[in-house]
Amino acid sequence: MAARxxxxxxxxxxxxxxxxxxxxxxxxxxxxxxxxxxxxxxxxDALAERRGLLDDAAKLLRNARIAFGPDQFPVLVGEISDGRRAKIELIADTMVTRRLPQLWLRVTLSETRECMRPTIGALARPTGAEYYSLVHDMPEWMSPPETDASLLMRGDGRATAWQIERGSALFKSLFADPRVKEAVITARGTRIIRQAAQGEPGAHKVLRQVRFPLTSIPTELVGLAIAEAGALSALLVDDDIVAPVYEAA
Known part of the structure; x- marks a missing residue:
């Protein structure tokens, strides 16, 4: 048989x-x-878009000037109707890994003179990663008002019982809005931080980019934050209290 x-x-x-x-x-x-x-x-493209986010808000202030930070987010400085200086900033917060990036609107209202009042503030949903917060640096813990969100309330230890009560009442009203992140009263000014936008899920999860779905911060939002900073400023009348060391600006 032949071999194959x-x-x-x-x-x-x-x-x-x-x-x-x-x-x-x-x-x-x-x-x-x-x-x-x-x-x-x-x-x-995202960096270029950031530069115009506060262009519309500049119309709310007198002598408005816009500068830009290293991240190309604008910083708006100007005066409100009574001549006080307002500083409006945008903060991109990516510190909490299991949450989409947050864009915070920070409004700081400076007094024309240093007021004799204590430092007192509240921070909503604290994680310890809020590098932009003034409340974390305040030494005295206070009992916060009851709100839907967890609230950290602290001060410099100089507030009277009446001032704490007044502050708590206003904080309870402000933080009824879940978009409010921080509210602070100091001798030199007041500050309010609000959510302006939340990052796009696709850009963050797939490309690890920080992109926010807006081309301009609504003037209504900026105007509301300025009004809230004004309400904080009017809350505590002058008292025989040594000026605190914490600054809002």
Whole structure:
């Protein structure tokens, strides 16, 4: 019986797996390059968009001036109707990993003179990662008013019982709005921090970018924050209290 002869595989069949591997590698490299280029382009576009976020809000202030931080978020400074200085800032908060990035609107209203009043403030939903917060630096803990959200209330230890009661009542009203993050009263001014926007889920989860779905901060939101800072300023009348060391500005 004649032995069967097995023909060797053709060179064409041997090349197919190699060609497939090379094609797949080229596709992966192209896809990664395209994603990288897109991420860089979108990041540049996002930085450019940030610069105009407070252009409309500038119309609310006299002698308004806009500068830009290293992250290209604008900083607006001007005067309200009574001549007091208002500083409006935007803070991108990415410190809490299991939450979408937050864009905070921070409004600081400076007094024309240093007031003889204590420092007192409240922070909603504290995590300890609020690097922008003044409340974390205040030494004395206080019992906060009951609100739907957890509230941290602290001061410099100089407030009277009457002032604490007044502050608690206003904080309870302010923090009924879940978009309010922090409210502070100091001798030199007041501050309110509100949520302006929340990051886009796709950009954050896929590309790890911080993008917010807005091209301008609504003037209504800025006006509301300025009014709330004014309400904080009018809350505590002058008293025979040594001026605290914490500043709102």
């Amino acid at each position: 002869t097995i023909a060797p595989p053709s060179s064409q069949n041997e090349a197919l797996p190699m060609i497939t591997t090379l094609a797949f590698s080229a596709f992966v490299a192209f896809s990664c390059g395209w994603i990288g280029m897109r991420a860089v382009r979108e990041h540049r």
